[in-house]
Amino acid sequence: MPDHAQGRFVERRLPTEEARELLALVREIAAREIAPRAAEEEAEGRFPRELFTLLSASNLLGLPYDSVYGGGDQPYTVYLQVLEELAAARLTVALGVSVHSLSCHALAEFGSEEQRAAHLPAMLGGGLLGAYCLSEPSSGSDAAALRTRAVRDGGQWVLDGTKAWITHGGIADFYTVLARTGEDGPKGITAFLVPGDAPGLSAAAPERKMGMRGSPTAQVHLDGVRLPDARRIGAEGQGFAIALAALDSGRLGIAACSVGLAQAALDTAVAYARERRQFGRPIADFQGLRFLLADMATRIEAGRALYLEAARLRDEGRPFTKQAAMAKLFCSDAAMRVTTDAVQVLGGYGYTADFPVERFLREAKMLQIVEGTNQIQRVVIARHLAGPESRRQG
Template identity: 60%
Template sequence: MPATRTLPSPEAVDLIGLTRELAEKELAPRVAEAEAEEKFPREVFRTLGRAGLLSLPYAEEYGGGGQPYEVYLQVVEEIAAVWASVAVGVSVHALSCFGLAAFGTREQKDKWLPGMLGGELLGAYCLSEAHAGSDPGAMRTRAVRDGDHYVLDGAKAWTTHGGHADFYTVMARTSDTGSRAISCFLVPADTPGVIADPPEHKMGLTGSATATVRLESARVPVEHRIGEEGQGLAIAFAGLDCGRLGIASVATGLAQGALDHALRYSRERETFGRPIIEHQGLAFVLADMAAAVQASRATTLAAARLKDQGLPFSCEASVAKLIATDNAMKVTTDAVQVLGGAGYTRDFPVERYMREAKVMQIFEGTNQIQRLIIGRALRESDRGTLRVHDQGTHRS
């Protein structure tokens, strides 16, 4: 089923077309083998980087694509419909660049951002720890000032691209108490004392390397601190708002891919002398799947438009992440059901889509955390629902 999208310009139309073509020609032939063998597709990211697809939402003056977030998310969705592991990697790379792009000094951005956005380098984001997943304020990784350096010690869990990244954006404790206890650091991967453990053996997204990154007396120059000392949690939370939209678009693309496969199968498979899509019971399942995909897409792009207008979008990002990832779990499960016994085998990709969908409900903040964020926003609103004019604007 063709995706319904709002494309704001001819340039965006061309960009979506380029991404779709690249995904079909470069990604689709590789995905099954890479996921089955749990191989990290580093060269695929270089291909995307050379096509300018790793830096779309960032300023052109630093080598970015200068695209609205709405367009960038549609690119991520196109990639996810073919290869979710790679789409997650694109989102994580964008997140790893966010701190520098949004909070770095002019000198820092001039020095590092062009290389980070140029397409050859790949970033990773180090916030979570084994004991402090949903509570980053409880992190134990520490950065101690030593002259013109900080010395970092600790371990960051669940790091996407761990062991393959060229740089890490690391949150570390610079104080023991208070709301400004965490700071943000840009850490090159070749820094002595930066060590990646073997990758986790995961249920899904097996082509995406996820590892614990250990920092053992890793010395980082003071000039690699992003923002002020103690500003790290503010940087992290602002970045996660963007990252949640990225994961929402990945989940939407994953669900779209599952729907596409289910539709093809339902048109070809016959029972009782006719294609199974002509049986009302199954057609209703497919209709619900299509409605869920379109609801996910609309919710995600609505939040992106707020961001593009410079309006608050934190709650809307949580809504999008919650809806899109819950819908992806339902749609991919239904895709397996549509294919029946065949869907439970590895002869078809829908079983992989179902395994991949589960983690979407967990990372970038579990969906229980998203509900806490949404509930808090509702308590602070004087309306039962959140509307555009609640945020300082209105429609004429």
């Protein structure tokens, strides 16, 4: 990242000295360990598992969770700014942290005291990496139509089915899996905590993606996976509600990642515009380009304010579903626009792999799709404004 990029952190709103020290630590790790390797490892499709081991050892994988179980006791307003900082260095790392946090949510918020004590310390600070299994080949946006089934067999459950588009699929140490235990629709779904080495669990070859090549995304197959009832999270039939609660928080993670990626693109564009000379002066002197940079910066600041406001509502225990959907929608759309404009600022160089903005552009597209497409975010927002859609009868 350009040196001047650090200036954007001066005005961050951090509630405590501990939070300020935390952000300083994250910036140091990002600059020393993450950013220098990003381009090479993404080009090679290499997942940086050792960086997640480092983040876990630095107590950065469980920031929004209770310190009793190894978490960081940080509010979401701080945790999301950590994600933004990581995303500015490398999106694969930030998205991985967000997905890991998402995969811990069900147990942390809905598990029993015995379950949390047994599993959360290793999940939050023991070097483990999680994955979240909701989507399936035939149920993406319509998540309540999932077909993976869990059937009781005495004191155990037997899980069969296939999950799709799973970040960390095949490399995760544990999977939070949503499976059907009852009737069709959302009321028949239950959540389970599945060990990554469970017999009968396997993963397909990673998907070949246009971006985020260092982050493995794969189908996960469950073929007669047996779990004790102690691995069921929450009540039978509560799984869909658990999943939606996790997705509200996960969408804020994607919003913060989007802002971090967009900020990295803007930083690169500004540095280039200051150095590149045409007609005897830096191209940053030309009004057309200056206005383009101004619009990019405005979108980033607006997105940051939007995700922080949603996080503040969450921290206060107030409803934030609508605001989370707005933040995910606006920030990921902003990331797509900003990265596209960054390529334009660099001209032909922006279209080459010698500069990072072409990678930023490919990565930004993914952010408009994950954790619910932006079309689904509009459905969520409209439902809060106008109520559920009417159904024609007869």
